[in-house]
Amino acid sequence: MTSVGRQRLEEAAAQARRDLAELDEQLATGEIDEGTGRRLRSRYSSDLESAVEGLAHAPDDPPPGRSKGRMLIGAAVLTVGIGLAVGLVGHFIQTPDDATLTGIASNPEFDPANFSNETLEATLLSFEGNPQAIEQTMPMRFRLAERYFETQEFEKAFEHYRRIIESNPAPDLASAALTRVAWIVWVGNGLTELALQTVDQALAAAPENSEAAYVKAEILWCGLGDPEAAVPLLEGVLASDQIEESVRAQVLEDIASASAGESCG
Amino acid sequence: MGRALQIAAVIAVVVSAGLAVVFSSRFGRDPNLVPSPLIGQPAPQFELPLLDGSGTVSLTDYEGEIVVVNIFASWCPGCRTEHQALVSTADAFADSGVKFVQIAYQDEPDDTIAFLEELGISPATTYLDDVDSRASIAFGVFGVPETYFIDADGIVRGKIQGETNALLLGQTIDKLRRGQEIGSEVVGEVQIAPGD
Numbered sequence: 250m251t252s253v254g255r256q257r258l259e260e261a262a263a264q265a266r267r268d269l270a271e272l273d274e275q276l277a278t279g280e281i282d283e284g285t286g287r288r289l290r291s292r293y294s295s296d297l298e299s300a301v302e303g304l305a306h307a308p309d310d311p312p313p314g315r316s317k318g319r320m321l322i323g324a325a326v327l328t329v330g331i332g333l334a335v336g337l338v339g340h341f342i343q344t345p346d347d348a349t350l351t352g353i354a355s356n357p358e359f360d361p362a363n364f365s366n367e368t369l370e371a372t373l374l375s376f377e378g379n380p381q382a383i384e385q386t387m388p389m390r391f392r393l394a395e396r397y398f399e400t401q402e403f404e405k406a407f408e409h410y411r412r413i414i415e416s417n418p419a420p421d422l423a424s425a426a427l428t429r430v431a432w433i434v435w436v437g438n439g440l441t442e443l444a445l446q447t448v449d450q451a452l453a454a455a456p457e458n459s460e461a462a463y464v465k466a467e468i469l470w471c472g473l474g475d476p477e478a479a480v481p482l483l484e485g486v487l488a489s490d491q492i493e494e495s496v497r498a499q500v501l502e503d504i505a506s507a508s509a510g511e512s513c514g
Numbered sequence: 515m516g517r518a519l520q521i522a523a524v525i526a527v528v529v530s531a532g533l534a535v536v537f538s539s540r541f542g543r544d545p546n547l548v549p550s551p552l553i554g555q556p557a558p559q560f561e562l563p564l565l566d567g568s569g570t571v572s573l574t575d576y577e578g579e580i581v582v583v584n585i586f587a588s589w590c591p592g593c594r595t596e597h598q599a600l601v602s603t604a605d606a607f608a609d610s611g612v613k614f615v616q617i618a619y620q621d622e623p624d625d626t627i628a629f630l631e632e633l634g635i636s637p638a639t640t641y642l643d644d645v646d647s648r649a650s651i652a653f654g655v656f657g658v659p660e661t662y663f664i665d666a667d668g669i670v671r672g673k674i675q676g677e678t679n680a681l682l683l684g685q686t687i688d689k690l691r692r693g694q695e696i697g698s699e700v701v702g703e704v705q706i707a708p709g710d
Contacts, residue, residue, distance in 0.1 A: 365691075367606045368684025374602035375680035 268296075361392045369393045383416050391422060398429055403437045424455030432464055441472040459489035463500075470503075471513035479507045550654065550698050552662070552670040557581075558652030562617065562642040565626055571615070571640055573668075580612045580690055581664040582683070585650060587621045588629035589708040590658045592677035597629075599680040601636040603687075606680075608638035612687055617642045619650050619658050620707065657704030663690055671695075676702025 268289075276286045361369060369389055376382035394409035410426040410433075418426065428451040435444030445468050451461040466482035469475045483504045486492060492500065552558070561572040573581070584600055586593035604614035616639055618626040623643050630641060644650050653662060656675065663672035663686055672686055678701055689696050 363688075364681070364685060365688045367610055367612075368603075368681065368688055371599070371603040371606035371680040371684045374606060375599045377602075378598070 264296075361389060366393060366396055387413055387416060387418055387422065391426065394426070394429065398433075403433045407433050407437075420454045421458075424451045424458045424461060427451035427454065428458060428461040428464055431461075431468070435464075435468055435472060441468060444468050444472065457489075459486045459491045462486050462489075466503075466507075467513075470507055474512065476507035476510055476513070480504060483507060550662075550670070550673045552654060553673065553696075553698055555670055557583075557662070557664045557668050557670050558649070560649040560652060562644060562649055565618065565623060565630070565641040565643050571642060573615075573664075576613050576615075576664075577668065578666050580666055580687065582612065582614045582687065583653070583662040583664065584614070584616045585619045585644075585653065585655050585658050585660045585662075586616055587619045587658045587705075587708075588625040589621065590705045592702060592705065593659045594629070594633065596659055596677045596679065597633045599678060599683060601634050601639070603680050603683040604636035604638040606684070607687060608636075614639040615642060616640070617644045617649050619644050619655060620647060657706040657710070660704060663687070663696060665690055673698045675700045676704055 272281075272286060272289050275281045276283070281289070364372075370393065373386055373390055373393070376386050390409050390413055394406045394413065397403070397406035397409065407430065410430050413426045414423060414430070427447050431444045431448035431451060434440040434447060445465070448461055448465045448468060451458060452465065455461070462482045463486045466479040466486065469482070470479035483500055487497060487500050487504065557573060559573050561570050563570050582604075586597070588594075600614065600616065604612075607614075614636065618641070621643075626641075626643065635641065642649075653660070659677060661674040661678055661683070662670055663674075665671045671690055674682065674686065675698070682699075682701065686696055686699075
């Protein structure tokens with residue numbers, strides 16, 4: 250895909266998001282009726298989905314100025330984030346309301362770590378046509394997306410994060426999934442603006458998400474060359490109890506560099 | 515004559531006692547709890563026609579691959595319920611060297627085809643017609659649905675009797691790929707014939 254094509258998709262995604270935001274306002278003020286709202290939401294959501302999906306399949310184009318060392322520390326923070334996010338899946342199909350979720354998955358001791366990616370994929374596929382199972386299978390989907398993310402199978406990860414985001418998840422889960430999507434579209438596709446918009450959505454869903462704050466700081470500093478804007482975010486990350494000591498030292502170093510106006514990497 | 519009657523009476527008593535032992539061991543038990551003598555044995559060989567009539571398939575065609583053999587029928591409610599799980603699992607494992615074979619048991623091919631058209635098929639699955647119940651007899655099928663797991667060496671490693679689900683299917687394949695023991699598992703009722 251050419252950069253022009255990417256730009257067009259990025260603009261289409263941004264437009265769809267604006268349309269959705271306006272729609273919310275119009276519905277809130279009673280400017281349009283609910284039926285019209287539903288139709289428009291469906292259309293705008295479909296536009297957004299198409300654009301984001303197209304962007305996810307764009308060829309790799311790493312963001313400029315991102316050193317291997319910084320990538321590693323980013324990955325380290327993300328790993329911590331992953332660990333925290335995985336905590337969200339603690340209620341993994343332990344109390345299924347849906348009688349179709351029987352057998353092993355209904356066992357309170359069920360641990361998805363014992364199952365292959367294929368098995369989790371198969372299980373999710375088998376519940377595809379069952380809207381009642383969406384919420385119950387969401388933690389399984391998130392776990393699977395995380396596995397793909399960790400092994401850098403970004404296309405597969407993206408698809409599952411997208412499905413989670415579209416399924417109206419809890420704010421923490423939405424924020425975690427949006428943060429991963431932001432990372433993927435930035436590192437995987439080089440779509441800095443879209444990544445920034447996405448990580449902003451992640452922070453809007455869960456302002457305390459320090460991983461999202463870190464990713465945003467990275468995008469601002471390394472992607473947009475704005476160290477000044479990155480500093481307060483990095484300071485927020487530093488104040489969080491969500492990062493390990495080894496990472497804390499690197500964040501401190503980042504703050505010093507960014508505060509001095511140095512370029513990323 | 516009297517001697518012959520005595521011998522006949524003894525034989526009758528022995529036979530009756532034998533039958534009593536057999537019946538007492540069968541009655542009062544869940545008829546699904548039938549361990550498969552196939553576990554640990556080479557899989558029965560078969561060559562069956564494809565449901566679409568385009569040729570035949572033999573188990574030897576899958577030499578060196580893990581094969582999941584599911585015996586099903588269009589008239590079996592449990593088969594209907596588990597079908598999506600089989601399709602999903604076959605799709606999910608399609609790129610992982612696991613082959614799925616579904617064999618229609620005591621079914622009219624038109625009914626089987628209508629069943630598959632209604633519920634869907636996996637491009638990764640081979641659908642066969644068990645003409646004259648050849649494969650079912652060879653596998654010692656008790657009823658449907660039944661699912662057998664055959665390792666890459668052609669040895670039957672596991673069996674699920676009754677309606678299964680994707681998680682159980684996948685978990686069983688995972689174990690097989692790790693070389694773990696599987697054995698026989700009864701997860702539900704099976705049907706021997708329509709309307710049972």
